[in-house]
């Protein structure tokens with residue numbers, strides 16, 4: 001295993017322990033609202049601290065961008081870690097056992113190492129650039145489905161940007177009528193990991209942040225899939241609008257959502 005992936009795995013497991021323990025003792029979880037429909041808990045912060053400590057101990061010169069603490073600038077501009085200590089916070093707060101730790105490393109601006117860890121199921125999704133993607137050490141691949149007929153797509157609702165509800169529901173309707181079914185499970189990092197593992201055929205969601213998707217994106221790509229914005233371009237990290245899947249399904253999704261993309265949503 002690449003030494004930097006090894007550190008990421010260790011950090012993810014430590015954070016996962018903090019989260020799983022707290023999940024069993026909900027009375028110790030303090031919830032605060034950081035915006036409309038946007039929750040953070042003391043556990044998000046504790047888990048982020050555990051990850052930052054592990055990375056800084058091994059690589060003190062690297063930069064870290066985290067959901068809760070923002071940018072911690074290092075002296076080496078080539079290495080940047082992107083972490084979401086608890087992706088699926090709403091699930092965690094409601095007692096729904098579906099959330100993950102997400103840790104990615106970019107080297108010179110390119111995704112290089114990735115971990116998504118589900119601490120409840122003990123599922124560890126990993127990828128190293130050019131080396132494929134794994135689930136608990138076993139190689140995973142995206143489903144190369146030919147069409148939307150029979151496909152199950154993962155998605156997320158634009159719950160922090162309710163002004164996009166109509167546009168989103170139009171896209172949902174266009175896709176739902178063709179697919180077998182949809183899943184809205186509540187963790188973008190796990191949605192992408194599930195695309196990589198072939199558990200779902202594709203995924204689309206708008207309004208995401210870099211830490212929700214950085215690790216999942218590399219895992220999908222290394223599993224043989226694609227991640228794009230809503231017009232098939234590479235602006236997804238910036239816009240937050242993501243489509244993922246095998247080549248054919250991704251192309252079908254893009255074709256079906258196209259009529260509903262206003263200017264605000266295109267890229």
Ligand code: 2AM
Nearest residue numbers: 087088089156158159160186187188207
């Ligand atoms: P979070 O749990 O870390 O907030 C749910 O749809 C998924 O989307 C979660 O991974 C959630 O991350 C993420 N998410 C973050 N911001 C979002 C937004 N503005 N709209 C929709 N989903 C968002």
Ligand code: CA
Nearest residue numbers: 084087088212
């Ligand atoms: Ca998140």
